[in-house]
Amino acid sequence: MDSSDAPQPVSPLEQALHAARALVLADLVAREVAEADVVSLVEESVAQRRWWVEQWPEGVDYVAGLIAQDVQDSLLERYGRWPLCPVCGSGDPHALDVEPELGPDPHWVCGKIGVKVAAVGSLGSCGETTTS
Numbered sequence: 001m002d003s004s005d006a007p008q009p010v011s012p013l014e015q016a017l018h019a020a021r022a023l024v025l026a027d028l029v030a031r032e033v034a035e036a037d038v039v040s041l042v043e044e045s046v047a048q049r050r051w052w053v054e055q056w057p058e059g060v061d062y063v064a065g066l067i068a069q070d071v072q073d074s075l076l077e078r079y080g081r082w083p084l085c086p087v088c089g090s091g092d093p094h095a096l097d098v099e100p101e102l103g104p105d106p107h108w109v110c111g112k113i114g115v116k117v118a119a120v121g122s123l124g125s126c127g128e129t130t131t132s
Contacts, residue, residue: 013053013060020064021046023121024071027108030124031083038075045070065106068120069098085110086126087117 010018024042028034045067053060072095075082081095087110088094096108096117106120118126 013050013057016053016060016063017046017050020049020067023064024068026121027068027083027123028071030126033075033079033082038071038079041071041074041078042067045074059102061104062102062106064120065098065100065103068106068108069101072098083108083123085112085117087115088112 021042024045025034025039028038028042048070049063049067052066053063072082076095081093083096084093085096091112094110094112097111098106098120099109099116100106108117108120108123109115110117117123
């Protein structure tokens, strides 16, 4: 086997994109909205964010939160608010926000009461199951 046949190492950019994809997909699965068309929204965001990080490599740590926000925005346009807040038991249903908007270690946060609900990728640890 010559060296051209050896598997190439995965770049840090691709590792970050794969990790971000997995985190957002885990949240979609946890909220039972991981239909094929929704997964396509994740793939579209990953492709767009690949270009973004290639232009600004220092932003690689922000990619998970950005992909989560992209998918959330796309879902709002097509289906409605997602993910719904599992913390507020009364009042109008509202979606969680991703914070920080541009930073590492993104979390889903209830903007009404300012509480961290779960890290992006960890919505399965919360009790909410409503998908509308």
